[in-house]
Amino acid sequence: MTSLWLAWRTTKRYRVRxxxxxxxxxxxxxxxxxxxxxxxxxxxxxxDLLRSAGYDVRVVAGEGxxxxxxxxxxxxxxxxxxxxxxxxxxxxxxxIERATAQAASHTARTITIVxxxxxxxGPYTIVKGDDLPTSASSxxxxxxxxxxxxxxxxxxxxxxxxxxxxxxxxxxxALPSIxxxxxxxxxxxxxxxxxxxxxxTMDALQDALGVPADAELILVASRPEAGPxxxxxxxxxxxxxxRAYSNEAVLAQFNQNGFAYFRQISLVLSSLTMAFAFLLxxxxxxxxVNQRLGEIAALRALGISRTRIASLLxxxxxxxxxxxxVLALPLGGLLALGxxxxxxxxxxxxxxxxxxxFQWRAVIxxxxxxxxxxxxxxxxxxxxxxxxxxxxxxxxxxxG
Amino acid sequence: MIGxxxxxxxxxxxxxxxxxSASDSRxxxxxxxxxxxxxxxxxxxxxxxxxxTIAIDPAGxxxxxxxxxxxxxxxxxxxxxxxxxxxxxxHLPDLIALVADPADPGSREAVxxxxxxxxxxxxxxxxxxxxxxxxxxxxxxxxxxTRDDDPFAVLDRFHVAISIVTVVGATAFLLALMVIRAExxxxxxxxxxxxxxxxxxxxxxxxxxxxLIAVLGAMLGVVIAFAAEGLVNRFFQARYDTALxxxxxxxxxxxxxxxxxxxxxxxxxxxxxxxxLRGDILSLFRx
Numbered sequence: 001m002t003s004l005w006l007a008w009r010t011t012k013r014y015r016v017r018x019x020x021x022x023x024x025x026x027x028x029x030x031x032x033x034x035x036x037x038x039x040x041x042x043x044x045x046x047x048d049l050l051r052s053a054g055y056d057v058r059v060v061a062g063e064g065x066x067x068x069x070x071x072x073x074x075x076x077x078x079x080x081x082x083x084x085x086x087x088x089x090x091x092x093x094x095x096i097e098r099a100t101a102q103a104a105s106h107t108a109r110t111i112t113i114v115x116x117x118x119x120x121x122g123p124y125t126i127v128k129g130d131d132l133p134t135s136a137s138s139x140x141x142x143x144x145x146x147x148x149x150x151x152x153x154x155x156x157x158x159x160x161x162x163x164x165x166x167x168x169x170x171x172x173x174a175l176p177s178i179x180x181x182x183x184x185x186x187x188x189x190x191x192x193x194x195x196x197x198x199x200x201t202m203d204a205l206q207d208a209l210g211v212p213a214d215a216e217l218i219l220v221a222s223r224p225e226a227g228p229x230x231x232x233x234x235x236x237x238x239x240x241x242x243r244a245y246s247n248e249a250v251l252a253q254f255n256q257n258g259f260a261y262f263r264q265i266s267l268v269l270s271s272l273t274m275a276f277a278f279l280l281x282x283x284x285x286x287x288x289v290n291q292r293l294g295e296i297a298a299l300r301a302l303g304i305s306r307t308r309i310a311s312l313l314x315x316x317x318x319x320x321x322x323x324x325x326v327l328a329l330p331l332g333g334l335l336a337l338g339x340x341x342x343x344x345x346x347x348x349x350x351x352x353x354x355x356x357x358f359q360w361r362a363v364i365x366x367x368x369x370x371x372x373x374x375x376x377x378x379x380x381x382x383x384x385x386x387x388x389x390x391x392x393x394x395x396x397x398x399x400g
Numbered sequence: 401m402i403g404x405x406x407x408x409x410x411x412x413x414x415x416x417x418x419x420x421s422a423s424d425s426r427x428x429x430x431x432x433x434x435x436x437x438x439x440x441x442x443x444x445x446x447x448x449x450x451x452x453t454i455a456i457d458p459a460g461x462x463x464x465x466x467x468x469x470x471x472x473x474x475x476x477x478x479x480x481x482x483x484x485x486x487x488x489x490x491h492l493p494d495l496i497a498l499v500a501d502p503a504d505p506g507s508r509e510a511v512x513x514x515x516x517x518x519x520x521x522x523x524x525x526x527x528x529x530x531x532x533x534x535x536x537x538x539x540x541x542x543x544x545x546t547r548d549d550d551p552f553a554v555l556d557r558f559h560v561a562i563s564i565v566t567v568v569g570a571t572a573f574l575l576a577l578m579v580i581r582a583e584x585x586x587x588x589x590x591x592x593x594x595x596x597x598x599x600x601x602x603x604x605x606x607x608x609x610x611x612l613i614a615v616l617g618a619m620l621g622v623v624i625a626f627a628a629e630g631l632v633n634r635f636f637q638a639r640y641d642t643a644l645x646x647x648x649x650x651x652x653x654x655x656x657x658x659x660x661x662x663x664x665x666x667x668x669x670x671x672x673x674x675x676x677l678r679g680d681i682l683s684l685f686r687x
Binding site for chain 1 (some may be wrong): 480481482483550551554555557558561562565566568572573575576577579582583584614635636640
């Protein structure tokens, strides 16, 4: 009989405690798995989101505070200058305003309106209708793309009319509303859950504002042969008063600042769950060995070697931890869905951003950590069983 | 409607050691005063009374000499706890004199932000609407948060969810230990039942035992948490060079932990011994 088979028989014999140990390890393992997913999930998700726009450098006004976007002086002229740089392939101007949108017989809704010079695919997926037309080919004064949520609440679709007024709801303003036509219904990548968003051309937004307005953000795509770092240097040479960030720089800053809390909590909870799983299995195995001292002494007296006894206990530990760790993966997946939904209730978070992102690296790390735990948890019981004085233990069992 | 007090706080952020350096010159009688954050003062090796030069860029453009009037601990901000707080506070006229563009007279009138304290904080929404109407180009943001737009309320719920998962795992652990303990005492319980001790008394005994273990365990947990509080805070405060308190074990949290542990310990104790208490006596002797 192999050590594995013997360990399996022992586990079956004490099935209630084994089941409870497996449940405990599975629950704790699920938490560990989730913390491993959390350790890089938000960063990976944010990186995907940034790259989805198709641009690798962001330019903002130098004086801009993190929460307030300031207009970039002479943005249109700057865009022309940037396009002339050999390091740069494409440039898009963006301005974001609060506004209200109203469709026939529906109450006006406060929206976020994004004016962009980008046409032919942006950070959105078209669900119905068409993309924004290029200004040269379009006769529309104000073509708009509306978010699915807004389209449903105002009951509009491609071809519908929409009155847009750049003013927050409840504020009196002299700015007239302008008539827009819905070109398409889209899912915006950067829109927060619960946010009603509209994208239009920069010309249309300036019409709605009633004044020529500068962009607040410039997205730049570098040429592949130059790369984003060269593009950033070129932009800073051209306009030292502005700040240009490559996607990597934005990610590094996010990793350093915004993501720090989740990195720390992931590290702390991973360590705690590992310690907890170790304690759980080590205690159960130690108590179990203490109960079976006579049985182990008898096996030794029959000629079973110390190595075999150690191997038996290691397999017992591996069975408990292994079964728990395997169960922990689907359980952790379900738990991650719930925790992700909970964390995504944070205000202003883009709908596509996730905190828990599946990575094979997390599965491998999970397996390795549990292998170490199983081996460490078996350490003391193995030492106890292999150092057992055979004759004294058997005598104590008989007399007791 | 409009608040009784308008306060403008101007913060020159991240001046850096290169921009705030101790000067050899003795402080003059009319030097402008500046307050430096503890972190900036430590990095620039300056102390109260020193005169330092401050400029608007690393090249030393428009450098002025100022006197360090004090060193302050920046108000801890949980949203920026990883940021290096290299900050200085100056009087607004001094800062404007430093940064205003001489070619642009309007720059002497410009500030980045105005903090307003309202007489009645409940007027915040109406005040914001009124101000936006009068000055459409101004962004007005109330500083008080509702439960819905507070990221820390979401983090609170996240912590509660994690603690529930931990409690479920700990319960399985406790139950497994209680099952082992009950198994160990199978014959003792059989003998006690054989000599006439009622099931009710035995249930009461295991319930009290479960309760005691739970209370002692929970109290030990609270003691460990109290002991860890200082260590965790000191570690992260040193790591991020901040005065922010990361962990606080309050009496209500301690009481809540014990209140959760009590019913769980009771249930685990009774649940694990239940098969032995309600079974046939002979079966306890494996007959």
